[in-house]
Amino acid sequence: xxxxxxxxxxxxxxxxxxxxxxxxxxxxxxxxxxxxxxxxxxxxxxxxxxxxxxxxxxxxxxxxxxxxxxxxxxxxxxxxxxxxxxxxxxxxxxxxxxxxxxxxxxxxxxxxxxxxxxxxxxxxxxxxxxxxxxxxxxxxxxxxxxxxxxxxxxxxxxxxxxxxxxxxxxxxxxxxxxxxxxxxxxxxxxxxxxxxxxxxxxxxxxxxxxxxxxxxxxxxxxxxxxxxxxxxxxxxxxxxxxxxxxxxxxxxxxxxxxxxxxxxxxxxxxxxxxxxxxxxxxxxxxxxxxxxxxxxxxxxxxxxxxxxxxxxxxxxxxxxxxxxxxxxxxxxxxxxxxxxxxxxxxxxxxxxxxxxxxxxxxxxxxxxxxxxxxxxxxxxxxxxxxxxxxxxxxxxxxxxxxxxxxxxxxxxxxxxxxxxxxxxxxxxxxxxxxxxxxxxxxxxxxxxxxxx
Numbered sequence: 001x002x003x004x005x006x007x008x009x010x011x012x013x014x015x016x017x018x019x020x021x022x023x024x025x026x027x028x029x030x031x032x033x034x035x036x037x038x039x040x041x042x043x044x045x046x047x048x049x050x051x052x053x054x055x056x057x058x059x060x061x062x063x064x065x066x067x068x069x070x071x072x073x074x075x076x077x078x079x080x081x082x083x084x085x086x087x088x089x090x091x092x093x094x095x096x097x098x099x100x101x102x103x104x105x106x107x108x109x110x111x112x113x114x115x116x117x118x119x120x121x122x123x124x125x126x127x128x129x130x131x132x133x134x135x136x137x138x139x140x141x142x143x144x145x146x147x148x149x150x151x152x153x154x155x156x157x158x159x160x161x162x163x164x165x166x167x168x169x170x171x172x173x174x175x176x177x178x179x180x181x182x183x184x185x186x187x188x189x190x191x192x193x194x195x196x197x198x199x200x201x202x203x204x205x206x207x208x209x210x211x212x213x214x215x216x217x218x219x220x221x222x223x224x225x226x227x228x229x230x231x232x233x234x235x236x237x238x239x240x241x242x243x244x245x246x247x248x249x250x251x252x253x254x255x256x257x258x259x260x261x262x263x264x265x266x267x268x269x270x271x272x273x274x275x276x277x278x279x280x281x282x283x284x285x286x287x288x289x290x291x292x293x294x295x296x297x298x299x300x301x302x303x304x305x306x307x308x309x310x311x312x313x314x315x316x317x318x319x320x321x322x323x324x325x326x327x328x329x330x331x332x333x334x335x336x337x338x339x340x341x342x343x344x345x346x347x348x349x350x351x352x353x354x355x356x357x358x359x360x361x362x363x364x365x366x367x368x369x370x371x372x373x374x375x376x377x378x379x380x381x382x383x384x385x386x387x388x389x390x391x392x393x394x395x396x397x398x399x400x401x402x403x404x405x406x407x408x409x410x411x412x413x414x415x416x417x418x419x420x421x422x423x424x425x426x427x428x429x430x431x432x433x434x435x436x437x438x439x440x441x442x443x444x445x446x447x448x449x450x451x452x
Contacts, residue, residue, distance in 0.1 A: 028062035075407035095302030124404025138185025163217035175218025183228035187375035220386030228379030300343035334384035357402020363409035
């Protein structure tokens with residue numbers, strides 16, 4: 001393993017490095033990201049407090065103790081999200097009075113996740129924070145997969161389908177909540193300069209979690225896991241290590257296929273989709289959502305009002321929808337959710353934030369971030385094709401990681417004249433580069449520890 005000048009023999013979680021936020025910010029961030037997969041678990045009967053919300057408040061309080069580093073100038077993707085927020089405010093003001101209270105609740109949720117995205121995007125520009133974040137997400141996902149085994153959940157029967165879920169979770173949300181951490185953990189351990197046994201641990205935890213994803217019966221979650229893990233083959237490395245990685249990815253995908261074939265419920269669901277195009281009624285939601293968008297293409301219908309309007313329209317073509325939903329129904333697709341809620345004016349800045357995240361992820365493939373930003377963003381877009389996670393943290397955390405990658409790549413391009421692909425140590429600065437080639441850079445191994 002390549003070590004830099006700042007690699008001391010002090011435990012990573014108990015020492016503060018020059019120019020980084022305080023250690024308690026690292027702990028609070030890890031606690032928050034660990035809790036993200038448990039977002040649907042409520043702590044009170046009203047459903048207001050959740051595990052991840054309490055951890056989020058603690059994280060925000062910790063970030064306030066390092067304001068110059070945690071609340072630095074936002075990168076371009078964050079500014080795009082700010083633009084989306086202003087359009088959302090305009091959309092909320094035009095909803096009918098009967099839906100305005102619920103719409104304002106949605107607005108407060110978006111404020112909270114936008115601020116959290118801003119803070120995390122800044123922290124991702126420090127190598128130690130980035131690596132810890134990926135592991136926190138992965139261990140959280142593995143912990144969520146253990147809940148049904150520990151008795152916190154069970155079998156959910158819907159017709160001929162039998163799906164295993166944790167208590168308080170919808171099966172699709174349960175599956176998607178486990179996927180993000182698996183992809184983050186595996187992708188962060190791939191590429192040049194990584195420790196091989198870290199990769200082994202990540203693969204073992206991911207395959208163990210994949211078993212529960214299959215049991216959840218979520219086709220979208222399973223496909224997003226396969227897609228996200230497959231992208232790790234793009235990580236920059238030597239030819240031999242790349243060949244080994246591709247072989248492991250193929251073996252892991254074959255293992256998932258075997259699990260699907262052994263699961264009667266999941267196999268039946270895929271057969272129905274391939275033979276008759278059955279998407280559990282989503283195809284009717286997609287058609288009607290697009291019709292609603294065409295009726296109000298500029299500013300949309302507004303939060304909550306779009307869901308209430310969609311229910312009877314979809315119910316005319318798929319009556320089973322009315323059996324499970326009494327007042328409103330989601331579009332079950334992120335793009336259609338944005339289009340019906342805020343129209344083109346809100347969808348465009350949100351899409352640009354994701355696009356810039358992909359651009360930043362592509363630029364930092366040779367840095368300590370590796371292929372992880374690309375993998376988590378692609379994974380998020382995949383599982384958001386079958387459900388609308390606009391108000392869930394598992395959609396915003398990948399955007400934060402992508403925004404952090406964009407901010408890191410932009411700063412390096414401004415301050416370093418050396419081409420990105422010629423830096424040694426997989427994109428990290430070595431001691432010689434700090435002392436001679438780049439004497440103006442601060443003595444830290446992060447991309448974002450300069451003056452704030």
